[in-house]
Amino acid sequence: MIVGKSYKRVDAYDKATGRTKYTEDLCDRHALVAKIKHSNVAHAIVKSVDISEAEKVPGVVKVLTCFDAPDFLFPTAGHPWSTEESHQDVCDRNVLTKHVRYYGDDVAAVVAEDDIAANRAIKLIKVEYEVLPFVLDVQEAMKDGAPQIHEKYKNNVLAHTQNKKGNYEEAIKEPGLIKVEGWYETPTVQHCHIENFICYAWEENGRINIVSSTQIPHITKRCVCQALGVEWGRVRLVKPYIGGGFGNKQDALYEPLCAWLTTQVGGRLVKLDCQREETFANNRVRHSIRYHLISWVKEDGTLVARKVECFSNQGAYASHGHSICAKGLGSFNQLYPCENFEGDGWTIFTNRQVAGAMRGYGMPQATFAIEAHTEDICTRLNLDPVAYRRKTVMPVGYVDAFSKNELYSDTFNQTLDKGIKYIDFERKRKEYANQTGDIRRGVGVSFFWYNTAVWPIALETSSCRMVMNQDGSVQVQLGETEIGQGADTAYTQMAAETLGLPFEKVHVVSCQDTDVTPYGTGAYASRQTYTAGMGVRGCAEAFKKHLLEVAYRYTRMQTYLMDIKDGNIIRTTDGRVLMTLGDLAMHVLYSHEQNEHLTMEKTSQIKSNAYSFGCCLAEVEVDIPMCHVKLLNIVNVHDAGTLINPALAEAQVHGGMSMGIGFALSEKMLYDEKTGKLLNGNLLDYKLSTMMDHPHLEAQFVENPEPTSAYGTKGLGEPPVCPVASAIRNAVLNATGVAFNEIPIRPHLLYEKFAEAGLF
Amino acid sequence: MAQYKLVTCTINGKKRSAMVDVRASLTDMLRNDYGLTSVKKGCEVGECGACAVIIDGESFNSCIYLAIWADGKNITTLEGLTHEDGTLSDIQQAFVDETAIQCGFCSPGFMIEAESFLQNGKIYTDDELRKLLSGHLCRCTGYENILRAVKKVMHSRAEKC
Numbered sequence: 028m029i030v031g032k033s034y035k036r037v038d039a040y041d042k043a044t045g046r047t048k049y050t051e052d053l054c055d056r057h058a059l060v061a062k063i064k065h066s067n068v069a070h071a072i073v074k075s076v077d078i079s080e081a082e083k084v085p086g087v088v089k090v091l092t093c094f095d096a097p098d099f100l101f102p103t104a105g106h107p108w109s110t111e112e113s114h115q116d117v118c119d120r121n122v123l124t125k126h127v128r129y130y131g132d133d134v135a136a137v138v139a140e141d142d143i144a145a146n147r148a149i150k151l152i153k154v155e156y157e158v159l160p161f162v163l164d165v166q167e168a169m170k171d172g173a174p175q176i177h178e179k180y181k182n183n184v185l186a187h188t189q190n191k192k193g194n195y196e197e198a199i200k201e202p203g204l205i206k207v208e209g210w211y212e213t214p215t216v217q218h219c220h221i222e223n224f225i226c227y228a229w230e231e232n233g234r235i236n237i238v239s240s241t242q243i244p245h246i247t248k249r250c251v252c253q254a255l256g257v258e259w260g261r262v263r264l265v266k267p268y269i270g271g272g273f274g275n276k277q278d279a280l281y282e283p284l285c286a287w288l289t290t291q292v293g294g295r296l297v298k299l300d301c302q303r304e305e306t307f308a309n310n311r312v313r314h315s316i317r318y319h320l321i322s323w324v325k326e327d328g329t330l331v332a333r334k335v336e337c338f339s340n341q342g343a344y345a346s347h348g349h350s351i352c353a354k355g356l357g358s359f360n361q362l363y364p365c366e367n368f369e370g371d372g373w374t375i376f377t378n379r380q381v382a383g384a385m386r387g388y389g390m391p392q393a394t395f396a397i398e399a400h401t402e403d404i405c406t407r408l409n410l411d412p413v414a415y416r417r418k419t420v421m422p423v424g425y426v427d428a429f430s431k432n433e434l435y436s437d438t439f440n441q442t443l444d445k446g447i448k449y450i451d452f453e454r455k456r457k458e459y460a461n462q463t464g465d466i467r468r469g470v471g472v473s474f475f476w477y478n479t480a481v482w483p484i485a486l487e488t489s490s491c492r493m494v495m496n497q498d499g500s501v502q503v504q505l506g507e508t509e510i511g512q513g514a515d516t517a518y519t520q521m522a523a524e525t526l527g528l529p530f531e532k533v534h535v536v537s538c539q540d541t542d543v544t545p546y547g548t549g550a551y552a553s554r555q556t557y558t559a560g561m562g563v564r565g566c567a568e569a570f571k572k573h574l575l576e577v578a579y580r581y582t583r584m585q586t587y588l589m590d591i592k593d594g595n596i597i598r599t600t601d602g603r604v605l606m607t608l609g610d611l612a613m614h615v616l617y618s619h620e621q622n623e624h625l626t627m628e629k630t631s632q633i634k635s636n637a638y639s640f641g642c643c644l645a646e647v648e649v650d651i652p653m654c655h656v657k658l659l660n661i662v663n664v665h666d667a668g669t670l671i672n673p674a675l676a677e678a679q680v681h682g683g684m685s686m687g688i689g690f691a692l693s694e695k696m697l698y699d700e701k702t703g704k705l706l707n708g709n710l711l712d713y714k715l716s717t718m719m720d721h722p723h724l725e726a727q728f729v730e731n732p733e734p735t736s737a738y739g740t741k742g743l744g745e746p747p748v749c750p751v752a753s754a755i756r757n758a759v760l761n762a763t764g765v766a767f768n769e770i771p772i773r774p775h776l777l778y779e780k781f782a783e784a785g786l787f
Numbered sequence: 788m789a790q791y792k793l794v795t796c797t798i799n800g801k802k803r804s805a806m807v808d809v810r811a812s813l814t815d816m817l818r819n820d821y822g823l824t825s826v827k828k829g830c831e832v833g834e835c836g837a838c839a840v841i842i843d844g845e846s847f848n849s850c851i852y853l854a855i856w857a858d859g860k861n862i863t864t865l866e867g868l869t870h871e872d873g874t875l876s877d878i879q880q881a882f883v884d885e886t887a888i889q890c891g892f893c894s895p896g897f898m899i900e901a902e903s904f905l906q907n908g909k910i911y912t913d914d915e916l917r918k919l920l921s922g923h924l925c926r927c928t929g930y931e932n933i934l935r936a937v938k939k940v941m942h943s944r945a946e947k948c
Contacts, residue, residue, distance in 0.1 A: 033886075035883055035884070035886075036883070036886070036888065038891070039882075039883040039888055040875070040883065042888045042891030042894055043875055043879040043880075043882050043883050043888060043894065043898070044825070044865065044866065044869045044873075044875070044879065045823070045824055045825020045826075045864070045865040045866055045895045046824070046825075047824075047891055048824065049824075049827075049892065051828065052824040056819055143810070218926070219924070219926050220890070220892075220926055221827070221829040221835055221837055221890070221892040221893045221924060221925065221926060222827070222829065222890070222892045223828075223829070268890075268891070269890065270827070270829075270890045270891070270892025270893075271889075271890040271892060271926050271927055273926065302831070303829065303830040303831070303832070303834070303835075510890065511889040511890025511891065511892075511927050512889065512927075513889065674886045675886060677886070678886045678889060678927075678928060678931075678932055681928055681929035681930075681931040681932065682889065682926065682927045682928055682929050683929075684929055685926075685928070685929030685930065685931075686926070686929075688929075709830070709832070709834065710829075710830050710834035710835055710924060711832075711834050715924055715926070717917075717921040717922075717923075717924065717930075718916075718917040718920045718921050718923075718930040718933070718934065719914075719917045719918055719921045721917075721929060721930055721931075723931070724929050724931045
């Protein structure tokens with residue numbers, strides 16, 4: 028078995044030596060440099076732009092403004108195209124805008140011979156604005172009379188959807204029910220991949236070429252074509268190794284602008300490299316979502332009726348839009364099913380920077396709300412939080428009517444059992460009851476719900492090409508991208524497993540080039556091991572069948588009497604090696620009688636999906652006078668089906684837990700109420716966790732092979748971040764008796780809430 | 788107008804000279820003049836640690852170190868840790884073996900930092916190691932396997948001392 032073993036990453040050696048080439052390493056150093064003039068107002072109409080001084084700066088090649096930009100509106104979300112217009116992403120952007128919708132919007136650009144000239148010119152561009160009132164808060168933006176951000180969207184409502192089951196209004200009339208109500212709010216945070224977004228573009232033979240740090244090469248290519256109003260074969264996009272993405276790069280960021288700029292300077296090479304401050308202020312962020320939950324329960328906690336309202340802050344442009352709010356909303360009545368349910372999800376434009384995809388896609392937010400609320404029910408009714416969760420969580424055999432996803436195994440109890448044992452939850456829960464004093468400890472628990480991939484909401488497909496070399500080794504190409512998670516290594520293991528090759532004989536082509544890479548939509552939705560797994564297996568099965576048919580010419584054995592094992596064609600009846608794949612490849616490639624280039628290409632459309640579940644348990648120590656929470660212990664337990672590479676899976680979980688810890692305790696983007704300007708958009712003021720902020724991160728697994736999956740696997744990339752903040756919040760509640768319904772739980776908030784609770 | 792100055796220094800054991808824009812950072816010089824792509828740009832203001840190099844035995848963020856200051860200095864980048872025959876140094880090998888590398892963008896900085904303080908065979912506590920490495924940001928690994936890799940090298944070097 029090759030699947031299931033912790034092979035070293037296929038890209039580890041090059042990354043360990045510093046040889047791996049990322050976008051900037053590949054760009055010719057004589058490239059022209061593009062810089063963007065960002066607005067210094069949150070909402071305005073651009074009246075005029077004076078570029079006369081900027082143009083005089085030595086080294087400036089071209090200054091372009093929103094009045095020069097093409098009129099084509101385009102979408103940016105990394106979603107597959109839909110042939111049905113109603114399912115297409117909202118087109119609401121131009122490469123440069125005359126209508127400024129957030130502080131930092133893109134109004135002009137400079138192309139110059141170097142950074143210094145470009146930056147000087149940017150400062151000399153004078154923009155005259157007709158300043159408009161702006162709004163940053165979701166509830167304020169929904170009010171009548173609020174500033175209108177996009178013409179077509181009344182009250183700034185990008186979308187509103189409802190989930191309903193049973194009859195909420197009737198059900199709550201039952202006598203004796205207890206009402207538990209709460210508002211929960213999550214912060215705006217940024218992805219903080221260490222490689223900032225960067226791309227470069229040039230024209231060659233009448234076509235636009237782009238090299239970009241993206242997760243979604245094929246989708247971004249299409250977005251660029253929409254932005255420039257050109258046919259979809261006119262653009263080629265290449266994706267090399269990238270320094271992290273986490274969803275920010277699951278959006279067309281500045282590729283459309285850079286592509287347009289090259290067309291404005293005679294097709295010369297133009298590089299657009301975001302500074303860290305631009306990554307913070309002008310890329311994407313996680314949606315801040317405010318939840319209102321009302322649960323009607325019996326004295327034993329039985330859920331009778333539940334109402335959920337979600338208000339998602341979209342910022343200035345639609346990007347991934349309502350999909351994020353909607354994914355979260357869909358989880359509430361699945362994680363804890365309730366017969367009478369009413370859910371409303373609102374995604375609202377505000378004059379803040381644009382929210383898009385970020386690891387977890389709405390689930391870290393929704394999980395915080397539902398698991399904080401579940402804990403509040405337990406506290407109110409004095410119920411054991413573990414027993415209550417076991418009783419009310421999605422039961423084995425549950426089938427979702429829409430996705431047809433099924434909970435096949437007793438995953439929730441199995442993962443919870445492991446987590447409880449690791450943290451010693453029950454004993455500590457008793458030990459930490461009735462604490463007094465300045466330093467108190469607590470333990471908390473949280474489940475999570477996560478849906479792998481995007482079927483049936485959108486297209487799921489993975490195409491794969493395999494080509495055999497003279498030595499019997501194979502190149503594998505997929506549209507599904509390596510972004511640091513280890514996808515290439517997983518594909519190598521899968522292909523080797525199905526083809527019957529040694530691991531070393533499979534070479535996954537890491538780089539995607541839309542001119543040659545088969546169509547696949549890229550890295551998002553924790554989809555790749557599941558969907559590309561089917562792409563790989565579909566192609567590998569067909570290729571193996573074909574290789575055996577070709578081998579018949581030389582071995583004269585029927586195909587059903589042959590198999591491929593460890594790179595050899597063997598006779599299954601007695602195990603004899605008939606020939607090596609290398610011999611076969613040489614004979615066939617150089618045959619004068621019947622020459623053939625040994626290759627296979629297959630598209631696998633995926634019309635299934637898989638739940639991925641688990642839990643997080645955390646232990647904290649709270650210093651009340653110092654308003655400080657110290658995380659002492661934390662464990663995530665996941666059921667991601669069969670692990671293709673356990674060491675890489677564990678590493679994925681560590682990274683997600685780290686992001687969850689930051690979400691819970693330190694990360695938050697702050698905006699100036701008076702101007703809408705981001706106040707802490709750098710890595711000094713934005714409190715990303717350092718190594719000092721983490722305890723040991725324990726990652727454990729339960730492996731119930733997913734029946735619908737080619738290799739038994741399902742989503743793991745995003746789930747680890749989902750349950751962390753709620754587990755930590757519940758641990759702080761256990762320690763102090765104070766329920767934090769807002770994160771991050773930082774000293775500012777701790778002070779306020781502890782003072783309210785009379786703890787000082 | 789740009790002014791240039793001759794900067795002569797030792798880079799990865801070899802004496803090198805180049806005319807450098809006096810405004811350039813050491814990061815720019817190492818990347819642009821010497822093609823040392825392990826020196827990564829994550830913030831260019833000394834916050835993330837991705838550009839770390841060893842200068843005369845001590846680790847520095849090369850993005851906030853002027854190239855002209857490097858004159859006469861002895862500089863080691865990650866490329867300098869790899870042996871001539873392409874085999875990996877103990878730190879690089881430990882990062883590979885302990886799955887401490889994911890996207891790989893912060894990895895050079897961490898390996899350089901570890902090399903800078905593990906040169907004398909000293910044993911540090913976990914808390915000390917976490918503090919020593921805290922000037923480097925990583926979003927992929929949660930730092931867990933990085934710490935594991937650094938500890939592994941620390942213990943194996945101490946045994947050899």
